[in-house]
Amino acid sequence: MNHASVTSLINRRTLLRQWSAGALGLMFVSGKLPSAFAADESRLLVHSKAPMNAEPSLPDLVRWWVTPVESFFIRSHGNTPEINADSFRLSVEGLVESPLMLSLAELGRLEQHAVTATLTCAGNRRSEHSRIKPVKGVQWREGAIGNAKWRGARLSDLLKKAGVRESAKHVWFEGLDAVDDGGKTFAFGGSIPLEKALLDRESSPGALLATTMNDKPLTADHGFPLRMVVPGYIGARSVKWLSKIVVSDRPSPNHFVADVYKLVDEGTLLEVAESGPIYRMPLNSAICTPTAGAALKPGRVEVTGYALPPGVPGVSIRKVEVSADSGRSWTEAKLTSMTSEFCWQLWSAEISVNSTTKELIVRAIDSRGEAQPEVVRWNAKGYLFNAWHHVPVN
Ligand SMILES: Nc1nc2c(c(=O)[nH]1)N[C@H]1C(S)=C(S)[C@@H](COP(=O)(O)O)O[C@H]1N2
Ligand SMILES: [Mo]
Numbered sequence: 001m002n003h004a005s006v007t008s009l010i011n012r013r014t015l016l017r018q019w020s021a022g023a024l025g026l027m028f029v030s031g032k033l034p035s036a037f038a039a040d041e042s043r044l045l046v047h048s049k050a051p052m053n054a055e056p057s058l059p060d061l062v063r064w065w066v067t068p069v070e071s072f073f074i075r076s077h078g079n080t081p082e083i084n085a086d087s088f089r090l091s092v093e094g095l096v097e098s099p100l101m102l103s104l105a106e107l108g109r110l111e112q113h114a115v116t117a118t119l120t121c122a123g124n125r126r127s128e129h130s131r132i133k134p135v136k137g138v139q140w141r142e143g144a145i146g147n148a149k150w151r152g153a154r155l156s157d158l159l160k161k162a163g164v165r166e167s168a169k170h171v172w173f174e175g176l177d178a179v180d181d182g183g184k185t186f187a188f189g190g191s192i193p194l195e196k197a198l199l200d201r202e203s204s205p206g207a208l209l210a211t212t213m214n215d216k217p218l219t220a221d222h223g224f225p226l227r228m229v230v231p232g233y234i235g236a237r238s239v240k241w242l243s244k245i246v247v248s249d250r251p252s253p254n255h256f257v258a259d260v261y262k263l264v265d266e267g268t269l270l271e272v273a274e275s276g277p278i279y280r281m282p283l284n285s286a287i288c289t290p291t292a293g294a295a296l297k298p299g300r301v302e303v304t305g306y307a308l309p310p311g312v313p314g315v316s317i318r319k320v321e322v323s324a325d326s327g328r329s330w331t332e333a334k335l336t337s338m339t340s341e342f343c344w345q346l347w348s349a350e351i352s353v354n355s356t357t358k359e360l361i362v363r364a365i366d367s368r369g370e371a372q373p374e375v376v377r378w379n380a381k382g383y384l385f386n387a388w389h390h391v392p393v394n
Pocket of ligand 1: 072073074075077078122174176188189221222223234235236237238239240241242
């Protein structure tokens, strides 16, 4: 079977599944792709519909500390599967004493925990890498980030129930989607070190098996009925449509762990083989208002945006600084939201601009005193862009 027919088969299967689910019948008649309908596109800039990749505008993004689902970016590599919650099962296997096969009701009987945590795509701000030298992939602006309240069982509790063997070092996740890549079709997968999975803190579980987002069941695009949420890590480790957990002595061999999410200069096979998977999302910040190209009147201007702590337990944002004179002087921003180790920090600053002001710049400093880098090394896959954010203004 060639690549194109595999794709059309998957689309057809998805269509049939959704058709039989009944809910999207009218959309089917209108002839559009169902994957596009699960999202409220009116508030998102859609990079692609199949797979669904979309981000909010920056002024919309920082309107709330907890991002409404309608303004939350969507990053999917394959179809958005329609899953029957009644027949859904999560399997837990590998290096465990008792493999498990759990329904959603059974998962719901584990102690439930809520956490507010920010999810950021490793490719957030990729378009800025591309300005240095073009990078393939979704050209994300600064909006592939969102902060939501998630609820569900802790991964650590599930692993305790299964009984982790002594040789275990990593936990693999696998979704129910079908991704086409390099002529093959397979499920998206992720993997985290066991230590991270067990690192429950008062403010946050090491990793959560989330069934709700902002107090409502997950939407199809965000992983219904079950997804991982791994606070502090790149979004790719928070596997959606989660159906399988494997405990192992090594990271997952899934393409998205073994090959994709790595920092490489040119991306040769050797370089990919020699570098490890990315886990943490580093310190970052972005100006969200005013937006690029805004016409500013000389005088005081309010600048707002977000800053992201480095995903290290106990480390939060200490300071955010804005400059209107190419970094010669800096104005300290007011932190306008809650401060939490795995959540973004919203901020606002009043700064003077004049007729010579060409751009606004922001940088963040974390509670260890580490500052966001002024420049960042270009990498072939366009990940982890976290240089000072520059916004040209008139
Ligand atoms: N099964 C599955 N899980 C996935 C993905 C995917 O394509 N398939 N994309 C990952 C990536 S790269 C990111 S950034 C986040 C995005 O989550 P969201 O779409 O809910 O914002 O989901 C992750 N989990
Ligand atoms: Mo991502």
